[in-house]
Amino acid sequence: MGRRSDHTPAQLRALLLGEGHRLMAEVGYAGFSGRLVARRAGYTVGTIYNVFGSLDGLVAAINTRTFALWAEWLRDALERGGEDRIASLVRGYFDFALAHPQLWSAIYEHRLPDGASLAEEDLAHRAELTGIVEDEVALVLPADTELDVARFARSLIASVHGHCSYVVSGSFALLDEPDPLGSALARVRESLAYHGTLRQIS
Amino acid sequence: MGRRSDHTPAQLRALLLGEGHRLMAEVGYAGFSGRLVARRAGYTVGTIYNVFGSLDGLVAAINTRTFALWAEWLRDALERGGEDRIASLVRGYFDFALAHPQLWSAIYEHRLPDGASLAEEDLAHRAELTGIVEDEVALVLPADTELDVARFARSLIASVHGHCSYVVSGSFALLDEPDPLGSALARVRESLAYHGTLRQIS
DNA sequence: TATTTATATTGAACATCGTTCAATTGTGCG
DNA sequence: CGCACAATTGAACGATGTTCAATATAAATA
Known part of the structure; x- marks a missing residue:
């Protein structure tokens, strides 16, 4: 043909x-x-x-689509969630990973060949997801904070990511962790509290 | 032959x-x-x-050896490091991953076939590594803390792990994070402070 | 409409992978 | 010395990603 x-x-x-x-x-x-x-x-x-x-190009596109769905998922979680928007975010992060473990894992399992870099479209979608978190973190911190809010927010994402990756890979199951989401949220709350969170909702 | x-x-x-x-x-x-x-x-x-x-058996054995080297690395870091033992641990975690990125990544990239589980030896070595951290975290918390110290320590490990995995995979480079180790350590310090760390060194 | 040019699609070819297993060959024991 | 055992081989199988000449069709031109 x-x-x-x-x-x-x-x-x-x-x-x-x-x-x-x-x-x-x-x-x-x-x-x-x-x-x-x-x-x-x-x-x-x-x-x-x-x-x-290349096949890497297809996989990158697939992962980009996953990122877009993830961002949408987070926005939904914020909209449907209650007043505690930080909790909605952390829960949304976990829920998505657990709802689509293969898709979520593929994002982090895919390694580009040496030297190659992601396309602009991919970077834009990742920035979108982190942007959602940055906005919410900024809302909850004092306006006069000395923190670099963007860096701080991405560090919190990394913390939650660590917990989540242990859950999806099964490491936490082996360590008898009963509530990884709760632990992740607790760590986030502690860091936010340290920097003077405005409203602290248990 | x-x-x-x-x-x-x-x-x-x-x-x-x-x-x-x-x-x-x-x-x-x-x-x-x-x-x-x-x-x-x-x-x-x-x-x-x-x-x-099976080949999975060999890879599991390889990763177990990596875990053993990692635990040894952490003990060295504690011994040669200064008074700030928490900082030594976090730095040791990062340094090992950055010194042996392929070995470190292989631990988390290797997925056992469905249903299969790790051998006892592997589990023992992982417990060894987390045990080192648990001990140090316990030393730094008030004796009468209400925390489940083991769970808390493993949650801190997950946080550091998240930062580290972003570094090794290159995500943090794309996000212009200048000091991932510093961020990870800051988050750990904030959580420890929240629970009344005994000695807070800068 | 007929002819040519351009292009999208194919699928065989190649080197590799993990896995299995009959055949082989050396070892150690009786 | 010969025999039973066990370790080692390597071909076979089905699959992978990647390349690229051949091909068949759409689009453009005459």
Whole structure:
């Protein structure tokens, strides 16, 4: 079969990305296969290389989509959550990872080849997610704080991330930790309290 | 070639483990190859399966060795470090990961097949590492603290781990974080202070 | 409309991977 | 000395990512 017109380039990209995302959610990064993605989309391997340049390009796009869903998830958590917006964020972080462990893990398991760097689109979506947290952290700190709020917020994200990655990888289960989310939230609260949180809701 | 007597079973195990550890340090989990380990040791693939049962068994053994080196590294850091033992621990955690990024990452990149679990030896070495931290955290907290010190210590480890994993994976570089170690240590200090650290050194 | 140009798609080829297992060959014991 | 045992091999199998000449079709041109 030669050239087709079943899909426009944009449609084809969306199709492969969708199937890729679906497969990643099913089998995770370790079981991911470019050939299978193409087959499910009704195409063959080579097409992935036409559209995404490389398999790493497809995986990066898949992870970018996961990031976008994650940001959306956090915004929902903030909207539907109560007054304690910090708790909503931490809970949202955990919930997403636990709802989509394969997708969430794939973000951190994918390593680009040496020298290669992420595309601008990917960086933008990550900045979006951290931006949501930065805004909420800023709201809760005194206006005259001496902290670099952005750095502080990202450090809190890293702390929560550590807890979450232990949960998803199973390390915490082995350590008999009954409430990882609660621990993560407690650490965040302690740091916020140290810097004079405005409203402290138990 | 059939049966040999170049090495005793114990020697052979040590040989393969050593070469495997060396290769993991060189190429990381993604580039790891059982065939290459065997070739470097002067044997062939099958021997790995004789000795370790599976390739996962070899990788688990490699990661266990990394854990042991890490624990030793932390003890050294405590011994050679100054009075601020908490700082020594956090710095030791980071330094090891940065000194051996491939070995450190391999610990968290290796996922056992569904249902499989780690051997007792592996669990013991992990408990050793967390035990070192638990002891130091207990020393620095008031004797009459209401905290579950073990859980608290492991939560602090998770926080530091989160920062460290961002550094090794390059996420923090993208976020322009100038001092991840300093941030991690600051968060740890804030949590300790919240629970009434005895001596607070800067 | 007929012809040519451009391009998207294919799938075989290649080198590798993990895993299995029959065959082989050396070791140590009776 | 010969036999039973056990360790080691390496070919086989199905899969992976990656490349690229061949091909078939769409789009552009005459």
